[in-house]
Amino acid sequence: MSVLPSIDPAALAAGRGPSIDAAEFAELVRAFNEVTARLESTHGSLQREVGSLKQELADAQARLRRSRQLAALGEMAAGIAHEIRNPLGAIGLTLEALTEDLEGRPEQLELCGRVSRAVGRLDGIVGDVLAFARDTRVRPEATPLQGPLLAALAATEDLIERHDIDVDLELDEAASAEIDASLLEQALLNIMRNACEAMCSTAAPHRLVVRLSSVELRDPDAGRVGHSMIEIVDTGPGIPEDVRQRMFNPFFTTRAEGTGLGLAIVHRIVDAHGGRLDVKSGESGTSIRVSLPVIFQGERMETSEESGQSLGDAVRRRVRDNADAGSGSRPEVGPGEESDRGAA
Template identity: 40%
Template sequence: MTDLSAHPDPRQLLEAFEAFTAASEHLQARYEALQAQLGQLQGELQTVLEAVPFAIWVLGEEGSLRFTNRPQGLDGKFVAGPAPWEPGSPGGQRRFASAGGRELIFEEERRSAPHGGIIVTLRDVTEAVFQAQQATREDRLAAMGRMAAELAHEIRNPLGSLALFSGMLVEDLQDQPGPLELARKVQEGVGRLNRVVGNTLSFSRDLRPRAASIPLRAFWEEALRSATLAEAVPWDNRIPEAATWEGDPDLLRQVAQNLLQNATRALEDAEKPRLALTAFEEPLEDRRCWHLTLADNGCGIPADTLARVFDPFFSTFGGGTGLGLAVCHRIVVAHEGLLFIESQEGRGTTVHLRLAAGG
């Protein structure tokens, strides 16, 4: 006799199958929703990674590339050593020459990836480095300026007496050619000392620039002509017509004259001297700026000297007072601008000037 209770009820099987099918469809729909959500998150993550202001490379243990947010690469080359994604990269601060001729400073960091390999990040620290250099320079120059001003005031009074007495001596010795020549040399020496004292006081005084819009191309054309470079040195003015600075024309003219004078002296022994001016717009977070470069192919500045070129009374040229670049620095800082110099001995010098754009 057969036990009918051992056979499942077809209706129960059908209900179980329908429940299983519904659960499967629900799980499938949930899976597809999660897949879509994952795809959206991956897209958003990719967008974020592409938008971050630094480059990322994820390398496998054997050096293969797993991921990068800069698949198009970098437009330029590193000055020394292999690229960050290549074996033997030194890390730390790296100098990078862009295809447009600018030299940038990157900070390279390397760390281990969670599942093996290396994560390499590359961050542009050019602005931070130059701002830090200028802030340090400003602190040093401010201290030097205060000391120089005190010394100049102490020297000026006795120097005035020396100038008066040497002038009287020259008048009294008109009929004695030999002593007269010596007295004139004393007078000339006192005059040079007086000019140095005057320049020192000018360097240490407070600057209050008056605001005006300066068309850069015309401004530097005039500066180049007044420096009598047109005949002595071929120069190329590639500054766009739209470029302007907001600043004091008289003070900035001093900067231009000092920089052009230095460039002229650096080009004295060059076989084919040339001078090039370029400018490009450089937006910062709070304002628009124009970044100007003045490049020569002259003698250049030795690396151990470059750090001191802004120090008062330090000159790489004989016979100078050594105040030219120190004054330039103070004028640019008074305009809340940025001034820095790149140079290689025997290859030339490039001066960078960045000031706010004019209205």
């Protein structure tokens, strides 16, 4: 770039400004255009970054709302289940006594059998509800994720063979995280079986893709944080938007049988690990991503407490902490709790 002539302020005040030839003027225009282009580019980048942050904020708020719903519904369901189980037990005992009194009366015994089977089904539902609501313990340990992932896939082998599903594995063997391996295996098994069962209703080639990779995701408190991401992709019919909004709600199901608690439990397990659960779906299939922080982001128990973390308490504490963070106040740390908080 050529050097522009210096300008004397006194000369300008006297009206005797320097003369600029055509080449210097063109150079001045070019420099001005370069600065303008850089400013426009920076402005565009800032707009894109603001848009990305707004979307991430909306996603975090959606996860917070979902955690609140799960915590509230879990507590309510546990109370209702206990209230149902008590009279249900009385019905079962009375039915046993009645069956003994009706010995030798086949027609009446058949009616008792029907009632007994109905009581058994109700007891099974109550058991599922209590399993969802109970305080499962999370014991995080540094673990290669390939192990629980392959274990869950092996437990899905019956559906894979029955529906003639091709399985593609794309695994980063170095990917690891601080997790409870048994709980993660339970969550992945549920997701994989749902994916296999979804594909059985389509004529398209049945293909299950399982990916394991290491990524960095933004954390509202710690910036970009290392995560291990598990992605499970199927070629099923996809999930309608209205179903996608409710699929992790307890007791919601589109099937004729089942309690609708499987994916709710998956969500609670991932949330208690401080992880993220994302769903993308279209006509060509569904992708579910489970992202787990390499360093455990859930609540850690004090060394004096029993090893492990209450899954129910984890959800409730994370809801409370996120709500306090959103209001700008710092939550008080009670006895037996640490002051560090996980990502939303």
